[in-house]
Amino acid sequence: MSSRRLAVTATAAILLGSFSSLGDSLPGVANAVQAVLADESSSTTPVTTEESVTNASDQGDSGKAKKATESGPANRLARESSPYLLMHAHNPVDWYPWGPEAFEKARTENKPVFLSVGYSSCYWCHVMERQVFANQKIADYMKEHFVCIKVDREERPDVDDIYMTSLIVYQQATGAGGGGGWPLSMFLTPDGDPIAGATYLPPEDSPDGRTGFLTVATRVTELWTDKKEAVTGSAAMIAREVRRLSGPMVLAEPKDLTRELLETVVTGIEGRYDPDFGGVDFNERRPDGPRFPNVPRLQFLLGLHHENPRPELLKIVDHSLTAMAKGGIRDHLGGGFHRYSTDRRWNVPHFEKML
Template identity: 55%
Template sequence: MHAHNPVDWFPWGPEAFAKAKKENKLIFLSIGYTSCHWCHVMERLVFSNAEIAKYMNENFVCVKVDREERPDIDDIYMTALSVYFRLSGSDQNGGWPLSMFMTAEGKPIAGGTYFPPEDSEGRKGFPTVMKIIADLWRNDSETLEKNAEAITTNVRRVMSAKIVVQDTPLTAELAAATVKHLADTHDAKFGGFDFNPARANAPKFPVPSKLALLLYAANRDKDDALRAKLTFTLDAMAAGGIRDHLAGGFHRYSTDRAWKVPHFEKMLYDNAQLADVYVEAFRQTKDPAYKLIAEEMEMTDKRGGFFSALDADSEDVEGKSYVWSEREIDQLLGPNAEAFKLAYGLNEKNTFEVGYVLHQPQPLDQVAAKLKLSPADLEKRLSSSKQKLLTARNRRPQPLTDDKVLTGWNGLMIKALSNAGAQLDRADYLSAAERAAMFVVTELRDEDGRLHRSYRGAASPIKAYLDDYTYLVDGLIALHLATREPKWLNAASKLTDDQLKLFWDEQNSGFFFTATDHEELLARSKDRYDSVVPSGNSVAVRNLLRLAALTKNVSYREKAELTLKAAAGSMQDSPGGFANMALALF
């Protein structure tokens, strides 16, 4: 994405830091990812501007980092940005692109997210910000270095804080408290969890690990009220604009409470986890709609490994590839246009400036009744219409595909395919899972058996992180259970043994995010909380417990219990952040 910029970008590494030190320059660090909308905007308006690039090259050493390849660097400097905002009295939040000025030792000085190409409406543009920083460095570097030291001290304190192990019993009641906390945050009007009435219009994320926990708890406890909240949420997501109603799969998140207008990027980790959730929902409820939703997600790939993401933008406009006008629908569908517009919300007021986002504002049986059609006849018409629209959509300029293969995210997809293959009796899914597993364990391991983070034509030199090991092991265990092939269990055990050697914290238990031989950064963090993806520690606990049962190796169980004990106090204090960890206690 940045290859043709006039900015002289350096990758993160010793060359950039040595140059900054030799030339007594600050480093400008830009962290983003391929499918990030505002990263594209800053690339187009700022980094492609020859005059701005000239000033950057003359005054800074510029470093570009893909946060998906280097989540360790992203985590540290996102924490640094949060510390900087707090110390400077700003109420801003972090995000991407992450823009950070720092010393040649990597100590953060000041930063922000997206900066426009010029000053406007009281907001400083990037040229103004750069000039302020460069002038301060020339005229008062001592003050900047003191500021950098203060931020660095705070970052290390936050990221290296020791967990105070509390004497919290490892019982199902601890997990039940997490379930209750989540259930109490249900949005009764539009579905979803983590709903806060004080911020009713905040963006809405599916957070699959929380849905998975609630599905398990509802089934285990025969809790019909909880199951009703879950199915209401799953149905609302499936009907909303967050779902791609033509090609299948889900976009990143909803920008509104009603799931209508999404942020349009599609991420492998979201769709792998949500496929797993809908397969489990089908297993429990036998609702064929959930089976259809799981099956329409793009879950096969001829190459073996799975790509990371589809961009939100096409032709420099977010969502342009996905939206429609009434005129287009009329022209493409002819006599079936009215039925389609009624079914997919084009008769409503449009709330997205680029065009109509397809969604289902009412159940299809109600649409059929209004049109005096049988549900089967309506479904036949809609299916034909969707295929015509998808064909037309595919002729448009397409969003960019991020074609790097990430070890951990492929582990999530291997798990989803394995579970779907077993539950839906789909041999093709099992074959795809085996191809992906074979691709990762052969192409993403070096001659010493060490896992690497990513692949694009060849494995990158970046060694794998905790998430890569745990997600892949999780996928291999699921593949073993689905196929009964011993080789996948053997591979899972070997990778777990490697993980214990590379990431285990002998002093405080649990797992570090980076390996023992990883390059020294400002801090060595632990991945504690489950978020849009589960934490490496929570996945590790569940892997260890299953491997202990499958291999009869009691040492796996001992490590799982030590990790749980280290997390139990935090689970008690912040139950909403440990959904996947809670599953280990049931």
């Protein structure tokens, strides 16, 4: 692999899998956010994030929820042209499309903003629509305490990019881990600065310990009421870091790509390697969670091995690719690979192909 190609794949590996040092480089952000969110007297988990995909089941009477969604009165999204936004046009949630009207209302009424970003072909976006946004109890709470905005990422990729970056910065600043994904759920100040974020959230706290949407929303309301100055301060710090990260990206020339940096990336990938079932996205906190192929990481390890043979790296790549090829994530009938596996062993695919 050429030095320039190695530089590109190293950058991809860092961006896709190794934000591990971000919290250390942002002590001000981390301390501010943790100080705001910390509440040892609380019996519930403070605002937390979920993985980009979860194994959550479609809880509750989703059939009734969907029927209610289709038959309820129309909200502002009924005037939109996006199929994804129109899917939410009969939610009881008082949705606003992205625009100045929503933020002006939030400033006038001194309310935080809830921003939900998704797209039409996103499975978990549909699940959250049925479970959460068709729930009258949740809709009533959100109307009283928040201004709610719904965005189609295919219409506004700029908005999606800003707040996906915000989610990753928030996760690293709080040590929550996890990753980006859709549906993207962000709680914002009236000026649009990120307070907290997650991806999919179930409607209520689940028996396996997942924090529910209503719990998160209630916690944000309490923080906004009791610690508004601290909340806006930490949100502004996250926003500044997002602006820095969203600036022009300049790839370093190959001569600036040090061996020390490469080995740092290798160490990070090795730390996510699953020696039992292969893969380089293993999460010890959720060992049975979903698994993604993470091709850039494997490609990076393979590139290093081709430059200078390292059997230990080749073993990781070979084990991981063999496990995927033999597992259910591969479509043995139609060919190709599904987007991810819902289990650690690569046996049960999420039936979605992105190509």
